[in-house]
Amino acid sequence: MTEKANLVSLVGALxxxxxxxxxxxxxxxFMYGTVDRISPEAPIPVLNVERQNTMLGGAGNVVxxxxxxxxxARFVTIIGNDADGKDIARQIKGHGIxxxxxxxxxxxxxxxxxxxxxxxxxxxxxxxxxxPLNTKTEATLIRHAKAAMRGCHAVVLSDYGKGALSGGIAxxxxxxxxxxxxxxxxxxxxxxxxxxxxxxxxxxxQGELAAATGLNTDTxxxxxxxxxxLIRDYHFGAVLVTRSAKGMTIVPAPNKGKGGGKGGGKGGxxxxxxxxxxxxxxxxxxxxxxxxxxxxxxAGADLSEAAALANVAAGIVVGKxxxxxxxxxxxxxxxxxxxxxxxxxxxxxxxxxxxxxxxxRRQGHKIGFTNGCFDLLHPGHISLLKQSRKxxxxxxxxLNSDASVTRLKGIGRPVQSEAARAAVLASLETVDAVVIFxxxxxxxxxxxxxxxxxxxxxDYDIDSVVGxxxxxxxxxxxxxxKLQPGHSTSATIARxxxxxx
Numbered sequence: 001m002t003e004k005a006n007l008v009s010l011v012g013a014l015x016x017x018x019x020x021x022x023x024x025x026x027x028x029x030f031m032y033g034t035v036d037r038i039s040p041e042a043p044i045p046v047l048n049v050e051r052q053n054t055m056l057g058g059a060g061n062v063v064x065x066x067x068x069x070x071x072x073a074r075f076v077t078i079i080g081n082d083a084d085g086k087d088i089a090r091q092i093k094g095h096g097i098x099x100x101x102x103x104x105x106x107x108x109x110x111x112x113x114x115x116x117x118x119x120x121x122x123x124x125x126x127x128x129x130x131x132p133l134n135t136k137t138e139a140t141l142i143r144h145a146k147a148a149m150r151g152c153h154a155v156v157l158s159d160y161g162k163g164a165l166s167g168g169i170a171x172x173x174x175x176x177x178x179x180x181x182x183x184x185x186x187x188x189x190x191x192x193x194x195x196x197x198x199x200x201x202x203x204x205x206q207g208e209l210a211a212a213t214g215l216n217t218d219t220x221x222x223x224x225x226x227x228x229x230l231i232r233d234y235h236f237g238a239v240l241v242t243r244s245a246k247g248m249t250i251v252p253a254p255n256k257g258k259g260g261g262k263g264g265g266k267g268g269x270x271x272x273x274x275x276x277x278x279x280x281x282x283x284x285x286x287x288x289x290x291x292x293x294x295x296x297x298x299a300g301a302d303l304s305e306a307a308a309l310a311n312v313a314a315g316i317v318v319g320k321x322x323x324x325x326x327x328x329x330x331x332x333x334x335x336x337x338x339x340x341x342x343x344x345x346x347x348x349x350x351x352x353x354x355x356x357x358x359x360x361r362r363q364g365h366k367i368g369f370t371n372g373c374f375d376l377l378h379p380g381h382i383s384l385l386k387q388s389r390k391x392x393x394x395x396x397x398x399l400n401s402d403a404s405v406t407r408l409k410g411i412g413r414p415v416q417s418e419a420a421r422a423a424v425l426a427s428l429e430t431v432d433a434v435v436i437f438x439x440x441x442x443x444x445x446x447x448x449x450x451x452x453x454x455x456x457x458x459d460y461d462i463d464s465v466v467g468x469x470x471x472x473x474x475x476x477x478x479x480x481x482k483l484q485p486g487h488s489t490s491a492t493i494a495r496x497x498x499x500x501x
Contacts, residue, residue: 007309010301011331015070017298019291022145022173023059023158023165023187025077025092025101026110026128027084030054035117045122047115056091057112058287059158061325062187065291065313067095068325071298074148076141077101078133078164084109099148104137110162132166142169146176153298155182156290157196159189170195183297187290188212193234200237201303202230203290209241217241220249224269227251238303242289242314247274250307270304272311288317288326346426346433350448353396353435357449360394360432368392369451370481371442373400374421375414380457380484382428387481388455389430396433396449397425398442407440441466455479 030053035045056064059077066073075092079085079101088109089101110128114121133141141164149155155177159165165173170186177184178198186199193212196202210217215226227239231253238252250270292313296306312334313326348356357367370388374381374397389395399422405414414421422434437445446454446467454471458480462468468478 007305007312008332008335010296010299010305010309011069011328011335013299013301014295014328015072016300017071017154017295018074018152019066019071019154019156019294019298020074020076020145020148020152020182021059021062021066021156021158021291021294022076022141023062023156024110024160024162025056025060025075025079025088025164026058026112026160026162027088028055028057028061029111029113031113031115033115033117035122045117047117047122054087054091056088056095058110058160058162059156059164060088060092061287062156062158062291062294063092063095063097064325065288066295067097068327069292069295069313069331070328071291071295073097074152075099075101076145076148078104078107078137078141080107080109080129081105082109084111099144102137102140102144104133106134107163110160128162130162133163133169138167138169142172142176145173149177149180149182152182154294155184156294157184157186157199158287158290159187161189165189165195168195171197174198183294185290185294185297187286193230196236197234198236199234201240201293201297202236202238203240203242203286203293205242205286206244206246209239220271223249224251240289240293240303240307240310242286243274245274248272248289248307248311248314250303252303270307272307274311274315285314285317288313292326344423344426346431347422348433348435350435350437350445353433354448356433357394357396365393366452367449368395368453368455369398369442369446369449370395370455371398371400371437371445373405373409373414374425375405375409375416377421377424383484384455384457384481385428385430387479388453391453391455391479392451394432395430396435396451397431398445399425399434399436401436401438404438404440443467443470446470450474450476452476453479455481457481458483 031049032051033047033049035047037046039046063073063075075097076099079088081103092101107129108127113125115123157165157170157173174184184199186196186202188196188202188204188208191211204212206217209226213226213229216222217226223241227241228251230236230239238250241249243249289310292310293306296309312331316326316330316334360367368388368391402414402418418436422436425431425434435445443466447470454467456465462478465478471478
């Protein structure tokens with residue numbers, strides 16, 4: 001699992017990514033208001049419109065997300081020769097995209113008008129053309145896509161079934177992209193995924209996966225089976241399935257390395273739990289996922305990292321009203337918040353820790369245990385914890401309570417409260433759980449947890465380590481960690497006390 005802290009640097013790297021999006025653009029029109037009464041003409045709500053807004057939708061929302069994430073975006077799409085098409089062209093230019101949309105006089109620009117009372121959609125009205133492109137427009141689109149692809153790291157095909165990628169267009173663009181060694185990500189539409197044959201990554205939702213394969217997708221095993229069917233039939237590099245409240249599942253093709261179809265990281269199936277977020281509107285969440293994945297892969301991330309970041313982005317965007325975009329600042333704020341939450345989640349009572357240890361053992365992990373006051377964390381502490389973590393699969397740290405430290409060290413200690421010391425320990429990657437104990441020694445915790453490895457510093461000998469006899473009796477082992485000379489909390493406090501002023 002990708003650590004959230006490691007994703008913050010990836011957000012900054014998104015600015016290096018150059019991504020081409022090809023697909024069906026729409027104009028999203030939002031009418032916001034309130035509903036206070038039912039119409040006397042029919043049993044329908046009357047929306048008192050207070051404001052309205054228009055923005056790029058469909059493939060245009062992928063581009064909006066790419067831009068808001070800081071990536072360098074290029075865009076090839078089709079509009080009609082009408083007022084809505086002109087509005088789209090203005091907005092594309094306003095986002096700093098140098099390509100102008102291709103105008104097809106025989107088409108009507110696709111629009112979706114959503115009527116929203118508070119945060120609840122009450123109606124959506126669509127106007128669109130869905131027939132395939134004519135031969136001339138198709139050739140123009142493919143030519144523009146090939147030209148715009150130059151210098152890009154990744155290509156996103158955003159298919160909304162409005163014609164821009166219909167027929168053999170998607171297959172032709174994928175072939176061109178693969179010949180140019182570009183990573184291809186497809187946000188699919190319909191049930192015929194054969195037209196995306198050879199794409200590096202395809203991102204169906206759970207319903208789309210079921211429709212495309214004819215298989216059940218209720219359980220994890222079902223989703224994996226259906227995804228592997230797609231990989232087998234259409235030679236996809238990986239399938240990322242968005243599963244609403246169940247999060248995401250990434251299934252890479254066998255024996256793949258880094259990148260989209262060039263990879264799924266370590267090559268194994270990965271389940272990402274949904275980011276907890278109050279859901280206001282899921283409009284465009286799939287666009288956000290496709291954009292974030294493409295930008296992250298374009299920035300050099302592997303698929304597991306890209307998917308983890310996209311999962312965070314999806315959790316943000318569903319908390320916004322309308323076809324919203326996620327900004328790089330949104331991601332950084334969310335990741336920092338999750339780091340704090342993650343640290344807090346490592347703090348356990350004895351009973352909670354015992355349950356967690358039972359789960360880790362069922363997963364095949366060896367349990368390590370060490371303890372101490374950890375007041376004013378210094379390099380000696382860090383070395384101890386690193387050595388401890390290397391000796392086991394999961395490390396539990398017993399932390400002396402404030403009263404316990406005072407009994408051991410005297411008045412004036414600890415310098416930091418137990419809450420502060422626990423938070424600092426829990427923020428370290430080497431630490432998997434922290435348990436505060438009030439006794440003078442951690443013997444009760446050792447007896448309750450039965451660690452496979454008990455670790456203390458080499459300033460002890462094995463027979464003097466508290467709990468060593470207990471651990472050895474049931475077959476565990478005791479490890480003495482090498483000390484970092486010249487580091488101790490007491491010495492640090494003494495040096496501070498001697499400094500003038």
